Amino acid sequence: MPGGRLTQQERQRIADGLADGLSYAEIARRLDRPTSTISREVGRNGGPGGYRPQQAHRATAQRARRSTPTPPRAGGPSGGAVEEEIIELAVRSGMPRMTARVHVDLALSENGRRTAAELTRRLKVSPASVSVAVNFLVQHGYVRRERDPQRRRDIYVIDDDAWYNSVATSARQTLATIRATMAVAESAGLDTPVGQRSAKAATFLERVITDMMESADRWRFLLE
Numbered sequence: 001m002p003g004g005r006l007t008q009q010e011r012q013r014i015a016d017g018l019a020d021g022l023s024y025a026e027i028a029r030r031l032d033r034p035t036s037t038i039s040r041e042v043g044r045n046g047g048p049g050g051y052r053p054q055q056a057h058r059a060t061a062q063r064a065r066r067s068t069p070t071p072p073r074a075g076g077p078s079g080g081a082v083e084e085e086i087i088e089l090a091v092r093s094g095m096p097r098m099t100a101r102v103h104v105d106l107a108l109s110e111n112g113r114r115t116a117a118e119l120t121r122r123l124k125v126s127p128a129s130v131s132v133a134v135n136f137l138v139q140h141g142y143v144r145r146e147r148d149p150q151r152r153r154d155i156y157v158i159d160d161d162a163w164y165n166s167v168a169t170s171a172r173q174t175l176a177t178i179r180a181t182m183a184v185a186e187s188a189g190l191d192t193p194v195g196q197r198s199a200k201a202a203t204f205l206e207r208v209i210t211d212m213m214e215s216a217d218r219w220r221f222l223l224e
Contacts, residue, residue: 005060006041011053014038018048036092043091083108098125102133103142106158113157141169160223167216171209178202178209
């Protein structure tokens with residue numbers, strides 16, 4: 001049933017679809033499920049490269065046993081519900097679930113600062129999981145790492161420049177893709193179909209990234 005829980009057979013079909021290089025949308029169509037169901041299932045269970053259907057099925061059963069319903073607050077959605085909604089949106093955009101949980105916890109902290117030990121304790125996860133998550137966030141510009149020399153520990157910080165830094169990091173990564181695409185175009189020959197197609201893609205991406213960075217620079221004062 002499209003609205004029910006995924007069965008073990010469906011999870012195996014998801015794994016088979018990922019192995020065949022199918023998109024989430026195509027897998028969802030074959031299972032008669034919403035695309036968001038497939039992306040959420042894969043995102044919370046290792047991602048496209050680490051999805052294991054049996055492990056995913058066991059993990060879902062364990063989560064169902066641990067979860068207990070809580071009465072809604074009279075004034076509207078609870079803070080926890082809002083956090084979960086933000087996490088789900090991040091997962092749908094491609095961010096690993098644990099990384100999204102760490103990011104949201106940092107973003108909603110009073111001073112935007114947490115140590116790895118604090119994140120481990122608050123999220124009730126292993127230090128290794130936190131380490132992987134914060135490394136992703138640092139690499140993509142969402143947070144920065146500071147060193148506490150007195151206690152010899154790292155502190156992870158999300159500040160007013162976090163969104164600007166993430167845009168700038170994304171732009172740098174895309175520029176690397178542009179250079180590689182243009183190299184393909186030149187290698188194939190600009191008068192060939194492959195060369196022309198690659199050159200068009202590189203030019204398009206370059207214009208978009210240039211506009212994006214100009215816009216980020218123009219509106220950066222809003223973060224001050």
